[in-house]
Amino acid sequence: MKAIIVAGGHGSRLLPMTNFTHKTLLPLCGRPIIDYAMATIRNAGIREITIIGNRFIDKIRQHIGDGVNYVLEEHPLGVAAALQLARRGNENCPLIVWFSDNITNIELKNEIKDFTHGAILLTREVDNPQEFGVAVFEDGVIVDVVEKPTNPPSNMAVGGIYVFDETFWQRLDKVQDLPNFSISDVTKQYIKEGIAKTVSVGENTWIDCGTPESLLRAGQMVEQGIFTIEGGF
Numbered sequence: 564m565k566a567i568i569v570a571g572g573h574g575s576r577l578l579p580m581t582n583f584t585h586k587t588l589l590p591l592c593g594r595p596i597i598d599y600a601m602a603t604i605r606n607a608g609i610r611e612i613t614i615i616g617n618r619f620i621d622k623i624r625q626h627i628g629d630g631v632n633y634v635l636e637e638h639p640l641g642v643a644a645a646l647q648l649a650r651r652g653n654e655n656c657p658l659i660v661w662f663s664d665n666i667t668n669i670e671l672k673n674e675i676k677d678f679t680h681g682a683i684l685l686t687r688e689v690d691n692p693q694e695f696g697v698a699v700f701e702d703g704v705i706v707d708v709v710e711k712p713t714n715p716p717s718n719m720a721v722g723g724i725y726v727f728d729e730t731f732w733q734r735l736d737k738v739q740d741l742p743n744f745s746i747s748d749v750t751k752q753y754i755k756e757g758i759a760k761t762v763s764v765g766e767n768t769w770i771d772c773g774t775p776e777s778l779l780r781a782g783q784m785v786e787q788g789i790f791t792i793e794g795g796f
Contacts (some may be wrong), residue, residue: 564607564608564609564610564655564657564658564659564678564727565609565611565612565613565652565656565657565659565786566604566609566612566613566658566659566660566661566676567612567614567646567649567653567658567660567661568597568600568604568612568613568614568615568661568662568663569599569615569616569618569642569645569646569660569661569662569663570585570586570587570597570614570615570616570617570620570623570663571615571617571635571636571639571645572617572636572639572645572751576773576774576775577589577773577774577775577778578674580775584619584622584628585616585617585619585622585697585774585786586663586664586772587600587621587623587663587664587743588623588626589772590620590646591666591772591778591781591782591790592782592786594785595626595794596599596603596663596664596666596772596781597604597614597623597626597627597663599666599790599792600661600663600665600666601627601794603666603668603671603744603780604659604661604667604671605665606670606671606672607659607670607671607672607674607675608672608675608676608784609659609675611632611634611638612668613632613633613634613649613652613653614627614630614631614632614633614634614663615634615645615646615648616633616634616635616636617635617636617639620633620634620635620636629661633650634648634649634650635648635649640697640746642742642745642746643738643739643740643744644658644739646683646735647687647735647739650732654729654732655729655793657678657726657727657728657729657730658724658726658727659671659675659724660724660725660726660727660731660746661723662722662723662746664723664741664771664772664773665723665724665769665770665771665772666720666769666770666772666781666790667685667723667724667768667769667770668768668789668790668791669685669762669764669768669769672702672761675680675726676715678726678728679728679756680728681728681753681756681758681759681760682703682725682726682727682728682753682754682758682760683718683725683758683759683760683761683762684698684708684721684750684751684759684760684761684762685723685724685725685729685761685763685764685769686698686719686720686721686729686761686762686763686764686768687719687720687763687764687768688718688719688720688763689718689719689720690718692712692715692717692719692720693711693713693715694710694711694717695711695720695721695722696708696709696710696711696720696721696722696745696747697709697710697712697715697717697718697719697720698717698719698721698761699716699717699719700716700717700783703717705738705754705759705761706754707751707754708721708750708751708754710747717786719761719763721747721750721761722771723769723771724769725746725750726742727749734749734752734753735749737752738752753782765777768789770772770784770790
């Protein structure tokens with residue numbers, strides 16, 4: 564298992580804070596957001612990590628240090644293009660694809676150890692499912708994901724952290740040129756084949772730090788001890 568942390572884009576939702584630094588370096592009670600992601604990944608036993616970053620990639624490198632592969636996204640051209648930048652060295656193996664806004668305190672070690680094929684999608688109950696990719700269930704089994712639906716079929720958001728088997732890149736190649744591509748265009752292939760598993764992380768164990776409001780909430784959750792960095796990174 565290898566990991567790709569997607570930390571590209573403009574960080575526009577967090578302007579003006581992202582005018583001079585990367586959004587993942589914004590602090591949560593003294594530790595940058597990316598520290599929480601790195602700790603979760605490494606505590607799951609994953610050592611080979613690629614970080615895709617924008618013009619602030621050198622600042623991320625200075626903070627994280629050696630032992631990680633850094634890839635520069637010179638021009639933000641969307642999620643698919645960013646992922647393709649990290650393809651070399653990450654083929655023919657299972658992957659965690661981690662969008663850098665996200666932190667979770669779920670223990671992934673057992674999920675990673677037992678993973679053989681298909682995909683694992685992390686889900687969480689949310690009050691505003693219209694703002695997320697939302698899972699559609701039938702008899703407790705995921706059958707679809709709907710992006711930012713006007714009339715949400717559930718309040719279970721799918722997002723931010725995914726585990727894919729070694730067929731990920733072939734699946735990405737099939738759909739990367741679709742209009743309005745999202746990572747859901749990849750996950751839907753696994754879902755359609757019946758090889759996608761959802762893991763609910765609970766209401767307080769996964770948060771997207773991509774807006775000022777959610778960043779504030781994440782900081783409060785760190786202060787409450789909900790998010791911690793166990794074992795460093």
